Amino acid sequence: MPGTEAGGSQVKSAVRTVELLEFFAERPGMHTLAAVQTAVGYPKSSLYMLLRTLADLGWVETDATGTRYGIGVRALLVGTSYIDGDEAVAAAKPALDHLLADTTETVHLARLDGTDVVHLAVRQSPHHLRPVARVGRRLPAHSTALGKALLATHSDEQVRAILPETLEQLTEHTRTDRAQLLEELRLVREQGYALDREENTLGLRCYGLAVPCRTPARDAISCSVPVARLTPEHEQTVKHALFDARDRLMYATRTL
Template identity: 35%
Template sequence: MARTVPAVSRAMDILELFLDTDAELSPREFATRLGLPRTTVFELVNTLVSRGYLKRVSAEPARYRLGVRVFQLGSVYSDRLDLAREGRAVAEDVAARCDETVHVAVLDGHHVVYIAKVDSTRSVRMVSAVGRRLPAHCTAVGKMLLAGLSPDAVRARLPEDEPLPAWTPNTITSVRRLERELEKIRIDGVAFDHGESHADVTCVSAPVFDHRSEAVAAISISVPTSRWDQKSDTAWVELVVEGAAQLSRQLGAVEHGDPPS
């Protein structure tokens, strides 16, 4: 591993303390939270202030908040961020580890749109395409994204008095049953599609968050049901959660708690 510079790491530690707080912080708080000598903290803070990464907001006692330079760098990163490109890169990594089809999708009304896809190299694989739209209620990615909405927002996207369209005999067609499943998904943190959009395909999905902690996409692994068993179930869940966390980090998200059990 390449050598790291301790002073730079400590300066980054100071800046990253603001990821977990909206408050202004003092040199004493920097030193206490990071276990650093006060003299070291003063030197680092003064350097960060001189470069615009911290701003002093009071003199006595001295308190600091993030400076405009952090905003400028974040804005440049955000402007150059491409969800489809980043999603494709993560999907390639996940697919390389499981050799199954991996999708990244976004919500569009009561449908999902696939923005990235990486195929399995196996002879039996899922037939789908980037840009394709499917009803959200019958896909793992769609149910995952619906679960990220409030119950009222979900209701607003679905027909009130009509059954949901059935794509296979396994598709959920009752709005009430869908709502119960979405509540379970909110608790579990992952969503499944057991032959609901394709009769012979099982999928598992996890949410992707952006820097505002909003679910902006979902990533899924799609596996022919003939290759799905209890052992692989656990492996696919762990892998899709890891992939979702990786893509979330690339979108600037703060870590979201513990993975689902």
Template identity: 35%
Template sequence: MSTQAKRDDDPAAIDRAEPIAGTQSLDRALTVLLQVAESPPPGLTLAACSSILGYSKPTTQRILRTLVSRSFLAFDEELGVYTLGVANAQIGSEYLHRLDLRKVALPQMRELVAATGETAHLGVVTGRDVVYIELVDSPHPVRIFSRVGASVPAYATAIGKAILAFTGSADLDAHIPESFTARTGRTIHDRAELESDLQKTRERGYAIDDEENRPGIRGYAAPIFNHTEAVVAAVSIGGPADRIDPDDSVLGTQIRSTAARISQLLGSRRSGQNQPDA
């Protein structure tokens, strides 16, 4: 096949192709499905769906019956309304199962690095440590040296504190040691100091590592939530202390917004202002 030829599975070729017969009906079916999903309980009547689509009731009913037959919609005979069907849950569950946190986060991390010029990390808490699972290097010749797979105490990092701040109290003890080892002169000393720091993190929606893990290195991190609204990771931005202000609200807003976008891609319905559930 010539390199100039259009492949049947090439999205760009599909976009340039002639309209496919029947796509308008498919578009209308998806429109009404999304409207039912966004409507408050108990659901939408045939008349409401007909108004949304701009079709007659008989035409609208044929579309709705097709969606019902494939379990994308369900019809409540007692109330006379259409609601979401079980097929949506099946597809949604499979979609979430296939999501790769690293793959979802990486484009957002690259945008963050492009905007700030500093290094971005993605990390999770395992036991009492943070493990870095992805990073995007700063373009500066002087930058943080780190690697995927490295682990550090959660209490001494912005990523760790961002995750701990939004971890339920019942699970928190498993991630906090009985004694704290000082990694620098600024490392948090004890649980009381950590809990105070976590409270500040919850209030502003992001954590700060003010040279607590390594001398001369500062970082900001915000929590990432999944479709169940559980905190599953955190994303950070960090670099030399002489380039990062410990009171930089703009950087704080940037990291919080990046984390919120990743969370939404994972199915979270939280807004950009992260608030604790517990």
């Protein structure tokens, strides 16, 4: 771990604090000190002191025994502050509302963050059969329509640099061969939209479009449809509605 020397070096305690918060954010629930120590590799004594400090400040919570730790409410406040202060998210609200009304399916606005996409806004389908969706959910870019739509706005060289050598397989349909994924991204660039064919969740097909307000694009919108409800006619409705929502979004964010 880098030390605290001058000249732009990272401060060890700050780095460890961020890494701890990211550990809890990626693993919901409560964890023992031993489990956290095994995952992050810090000395147990300094880890304990850091956890107690974060708990006192509200960034980490403990259970009734004081021996298990999880993410605290202050992390939620920071997360919602990011969403509330993002101009692109605010500008997207009318377009997402129209997209939900036009398709009656769950719709998302997401942003590329490293190898993943993070949901910034969600509109839930009114149907009983619908996917689990929540703001802040993080999913691998290579297995989602949102992610593939955004990756397609990068060059092949940039995609190779973004994605890991080994792509995680979430379902039997997930594309894990990077060369095949690059071929699919070329098709996405031609047709203007990306598909997730049950690659992230079995029984669910998703359609995604990048919002090219910048190059490469940072945000994308998607519509998720249970395969049981998907017909050729409904698929065309979803595609047309997505392109309309994309155009609305580009107009709304033209000055951002």
